[in-house]
Amino acid sequence: MDEIDRKICELVQADAKRSTAQLAEAVGLPLSTTADRLKRLQATGAVSGWHAALDPKALGVPxxxxxxxxxxxxxxxxxxxxxxxxxxxxxxxxxxxxxxxxxxxxxxxxxxxxxxxxxxxxxxxxxxxxxxxxxxxxxxxxxxxxxxxxxxx
CATH class of the missing domain: 3.30.70.920 (Lrp/AsnC effector binding domain/regulation of amino acid metabolism (RAM) domain)
Incomplete structure (x- = not known):
């Protein structure tokens, strides 16, 4: 995992709804290269899922x-x-x-x-x-x- 992979991990961890195009722009790579890196990060298990952050109080479990x-x-x-x-x-x-x-x-x-x-x-x-x-x-x-x-x- 290089610095660009780590940056992609940081970005998707902060906002999993970010598009691949937005990731590509943020890391300064072409869209296809960024998509390939993201697929590889998923294949290796570095990115293991996409999750929403929920508010415990709003869900009744404060x-x-x-x-x-x-x-x-x-x-x-x-x-x-x-x-x-x-x-x-x-x-x-x-x-x-x-x-x-x-x-x-x-x-x-x-x-x-x-x-x-x-x-x-x-x-x-x-x-x-x-x-x-x-x-x-x-x-x-x-x-x-x-x-x-x-x-x-």
Missing amino acids: LCAFVLVDMEFEGEAQAAQAIAARPEVLELHHISGAHSYLMKLRLADMASMQRFLAEAVKPLPAVTRTETIFALDTLKETAALPVAETADD
């Missing part, structure tokens, strides 16, 4: 919570799979340290949070403990990745 989950090894894979399948779970990370997993949730309210834990997480046999942290305010939330040079460049 509560942002992070849950640390402790699990026993027996049944852990099945429990993690069950948790990851839930639509409330935006992220699920297997982490190092004192806890097994960290999940990020978006829910409507505290009652929804309580139901989620009581019905979807705590009944799982591998789950031994949860610790919930609520976001009081969100100063930055993004799915945008830094597009930087790599050692392969």
Whole structure:
């Protein structure tokens, strides 16, 4: 991936609705060359999809919570799979340290949070403990990745 590919990635990440012609103009390449580069970025998986950014409040899920989950090894894979399948779970990370997993949730309210834990997480046999942290305010939330040079460049 060269500097032009990184620039194309930055541009489509910032605005996926940008046309190939607009991308070509922004990177200073012919339309066909830019289209070929974009196709290659998709083929290699560097660009893996086109997404819209949605407002959690407008969609009725303003509560942002992070849950640390402790699990026993027996049944852990099945429990993690069950948790990851839930639509409330935006992220699920297997982490190092004192806890097994960290999940990020978006829910409507505290009652929804309580139901989620009581019905979807705590009944799982591998789950031994949860610790919930609520976001009081969100100063930055993004799915945008830094597009930087790599050692392969």
